[in-house]
Amino acid sequence: MRMNEPFDDPRAAQDTVRRYERMLAHDEAVFFDLEEFEVIIDHYVTSAAFDKAQQACEAALSQYPFSTELLIDRAQIAAMRGDYAEAERQIANVASLDPDNADVAVTRGIIATQRGSFEEAVRYFQAALEHNPDREDIHFNLGLAYQSWQKYKSAARHYKHSLRLHPDNETTVQELLNCLEVTSRLPEHEEFFQRFTDDDPYSAVAWYNLGQYYYRLEKYEQAVAAFDYAIVIEADFYDAHHWLADTYVCQQQYQRAITEFELSYPPNEPTDEALCNIGECYEKLRDWEQARLYYRKALEVNPNMDEAWFGQGVLLQEQERPFEALHFFRKAVQLYAESGEYWAALGAAENQVGNVVSALEAYEKATEVAPEDATGWVSWSAILYEQGNYEEAVELLQHAVELHPHEAHFHYMLCAYLLAAGRLREAYLELETALTLNYDQHSLLFDYFPELEKQPALQRLIEQFRK
Template structure:
């Protein structure tokens, strides 16, 4: 297994690199070669690792450890058949080397046979004294299989071995979150923090769990402890700012976002949040200033362009809103929320064909909200395509079968087509589901409401509501 990636070049590494620059050949112990190879693998210098392996095997042709490192490189390069042949040879020499099972497991994992990989890793556990890395590999295999419960247990083992293994700690919490067991995550983190009270990463993760449960005061406390543990922890300041926003404390939120900028280089996300806070405070010019800084810092951040879009939409400057929503859709053309916003803007500009297209895109990319169907049908209706409006509403009804709004709308459009029986049918169904929509229906379709049949329905409704 690879050593610590943070290791500094040792004397053997310096000596090895000096050898490569000359025609001299130096002798190294097999253990030195292992350290040299690990160093290059950990730093992503595969070519140098392969050179060290070649020379190492020339000097120590029987070294199983160097051969295993050679196999690790072969697996990394997807030369799986060559790796398997070498493993077969090694297994005849050493049946009880856990690394052989680990590398076979890596090969099966590469072939997406995760069950076989897990079986081999479990065999490695049986014969290994150092099981830390094996549990980490097991956790990843379970993640590949979407077995988050067993993955969580494997990563918990890693944290038990090393309570500063934050990578495994993150994975444990990820599993809790995927299982939507936020209470379990909170309990686990609190237990962890009793033993490690100054672990800023754990406090940060605890704050996020409280935030998910809308326990904002508890989240603030957790982030404060994270900052006490490490006053340069940018993530804690940023997340604390988000909590303060939820509590309506926008000036305090801005202070935390500005702290992240003072600690490190500014980020587009910090500028975006500051802009949102200023907008909530009514500081229009400051909001615009920070929104523009957002997209200047990261021109590919679609949320930045959307923030500017929303800013101008609220000011009813629809031309500018249209310009900036185009920027957002150019960056992420499959985002249904952007297309929905585009539909609203084009409607406000009375560009009905373009609005029709935008709402179609929103639906095609997965936005099935009730108001999306209704807004789309409104646009098509305004464009005098009543038949298409009916088809849109019928399609929307498949996603919202028990909502009266679509039925009221269907009734009204059929009335415009003089299809009285269909109009009456849908209206009767709508009233049964939710009669409160009648008042709006009367405003939108006054001519139909003036008919004798409709007057009778309204009279019955009034009598029933007394």
């Protein structure tokens, strides 16, 4: 296996993986030829399912114990799992058997990349490239090393070279787009992606990649057209249907998105992701019953899908049923505790039912896992304000203002907190900032805190900023 190398027939590859998984599920004897095992291992590596990749690799080695390719696979998987000493030991054994194998240098480069030794990794990959200039996987891994090293322009150069050699690798497309986005160079690469469709107008993958490019630029009309072309060429291009659906979601065309999500998986083989996405579309359409039905279908496929648990909680919150929502939000944070959004939603529900202590704990957790998101800070501060803990409320909201200094809303709230704390000078400075940023939003101050309308000094200051 060459890391991230796509196989010629993706559909055949999926069928091979499914057949392998069915045999495992039924505890049947597993036998595949060497190339099929390479397909299976590559699938799991690309999906970052390294334990499954190792299991498949060991099964393959039991049938083909002298395969250099499989021994290299095993070393690379060990590196991906973070077992660098074992990876080094295994690749050293391969080097003693086949010292001229270019994959020895590639694997050592992968180990160095995973270990964070990016300069060393680049040296290994460049050495391998000297004798194999047209191997797209070496260019890909060079790109990955440079990207991890935060040398995005060099990374993009090698990703582009990799795509020119083999344009069907979706992972390469995504990483290239990431690098171009980070360096604000997306707009200038339209010609690069269009060239693939010009060279081969009947390539579904070329149109799909162009759609991905337009999607990143938020040029949704062009993205829809590109994904449509891909689907016209290849009707059961499931990923193209998925991204077309996502594009419709961005355009708030939820009914169209539902249709495409329903086409984003093989017949009678729905994925938990597609079902959950359909549920979310129905939620946006405020069709609560259909939304709940699809969230439950997603959980039938994958009982541990945190997004579906969270989605059901959101449905109940939208219907003003916070007591029932609590169960689903608690399950969501239990399954995925690193989501600030989940913790903030749990905090809101806890607060609504009067569990103030639990609400404060949830908001505190939200700020721990997502300190860059102002939602947790704002909501946490609001509860403290309501309890009369003005100084603590001020301190927390100052975090929100630091994160979003141009958000007038937060400055208005901070002004109110400072007034309550008796810090008048600071309060008026915050109000001036808020009025400068967005005068029209000053009504929020009185929506949240009606008693402030009785303060003439505040009214005079607001009048001074009236245009």
